[in-house]
């Protein structure tokens with residue numbers, strides 16, 4: 001992990017703004033989703049990429065009742 005050198009204040013509602021340059025670099029558009037990770041006193045934001053709830057695959061996804069499932073897991077479920 002490398003430092004960006006950017007320091008931002010958290011506002012009264014707990015929000016921070018990701019600098020436009022960083023959003024452009026990471027291709028985060030206006031409604032992009034980010035996942036929040038923590039480790040000790042460190043907070044990491046990661047660009048969210050939908051993945052299968054069972055195996056974590058990120059290809060051939062379908063949504064079922066609000067969850068993503070890949071074709072392979074869907075086929076395995078259909079066999080049972």
Ligand SMILES: [Zn+2]
Pocket residue numbers: 052053054055056057069070071072073074
């Ligand atoms: Zn899967």
